[in-house]
Amino acid sequence: MRSEIMQLLRDTYAEQREKNTREEYRRRAEAEERIHGLGELLQERQELIYSGVRGILTGAKAENLPERMEKLNGRIAAMLTAGGYPATWLDPVYRCPICRDTGYTGDTVREMCACMRAAYHSEVMRRLGLGDDAGVSFERFDESIIPETKLEDWGITQRALSVRIRDQARQWTQAWPDAPRIVLMYGESGLGKTYLMRCMARALTEGGHEVLLISAYQLMDAARKAVFGGETDELTACMETECLLLDDLGSEPMIPNITVEQLYSLINERGRAGRATVVSTNLNPEQLRSRYGERIVSRLTDRSNALILAFRGDDLRRVDGARRATV
Ligand SMILES: [Zn+2]
Incomplete structure (x- = not known):
């Protein structure tokens, strides 16, 4: 790109x-x-x-x-x-x-x-769907939409947990490249993972880093094109970009001999080259393990090299919908 x-x-x-x-x-x-x-x-x-x-x-x-x-x-x-x-x-x-x-x-x-650096960044933002009016940034993160429900076993509310995760993600973007190579964000859908990932993309881009944000589905499409059609441009870009943000891992098709292999070599080679890979998924580590196998999960959850952000709580879209219904 x-x-x-x-x-x-x-x-x-x-x-x-x-x-x-x-x-x-x-x-x-x-x-x-x-x-x-x-x-x-x-x-x-x-x-x-x-x-x-x-x-x-x-x-x-x-x-x-x-x-x-x-x-x-x-x-x-x-x-x-x-x-x-x-x-x-x-x-x-x-x-x-x-x-x-x-x-x-x-x-x-x-x-x-x-002037050209600014033009470069705004073009990247535009391609990421993060144009200036998209309203996606750490600064505009609105915690008031997150319920203050107490999370069982956590001794903390959903809102407090979300704010904590936001702060960790933000600190990571500020510290990069002096930060763990991998960020794993997991939790059920509707807890704001994608939104937070887009905040990270914006902060990294504004910090002058090269960023690519794609869905796991798009990644597998690129892998398929590379393997079957010899079109390697997109996959190479995913491999080489400084910060790859991979959204919704687990939503992509399981293509035999491709999905797991490509994902492993992507994570492995990017890590070796000192590049950042941020992954969001609705699957928990157990589910990830049964879908992708131990060697991928051990990379993603290796605490010496990965920041792990576990999301918990009620689906925000449902909460928001319920609130609107009561107004
Ligand atoms: Zn100039």
Whole structure:
């Protein structure tokens, strides 16, 4: 996904630069038409530039070139202001003064400009369905919709538990990459796992990390395409992205010789490469074990290398529905 977005951004920036050039021509044509004599002065300046370049090429030094240029620029600026235009009217046009719409800064070491980094992140957000108005973020996490039912055997309410899990997830995103490689979120459906995962995706993206959020179903689709069709792009992206957030493990089809094998190599190789894998599932560890086998579950539940977030309580959608029904 990263290279695809980078290509898109390079195209967008190239388009922007063309637009800038067209705007420069338009401004010049407009000013030349309205200000008598401006065209001639600009022509003169152009010739002066040419003679300077010729001088460099032939070794014949043009006389007082900088002074003559400065004088000419002064006359052009004065003419523009007298004609009701800003003195900078014919300056180069660009949106970002730092990179001048190239997307990069620095001469020897090229670095992505802040404007391009921001564009990159907002494109990732958009693709994750986390556009600015999606309302999904740790900041907007609304604990008031979570019931204050006491959880048996836990000595804590569902709301308190959810807030605790939220804090753990948030701390993990702030600490990454200095944090466990695996996050396992499990619990019955409707307890807010997917929402929390999307909060994590946003926080990681805003922190400058590369993120891919997909469902287990999509992952298996990518695996199927790779194995049967030789189309490996999507699976490679899942393998290589810095932070993979895999939603709803257990909802994907069980394809013999594929599902378990691909999942294992994904978790294993990502862990070895020091990448993050966040998994949400409605299955508890026992159910995971009987579906995927011991070696996958032992990776996901290895407390020395995994943050385990166990969700408990009543389905929030039902609670919310019940509340709405009573209003
Ligand atoms: Zn820039």
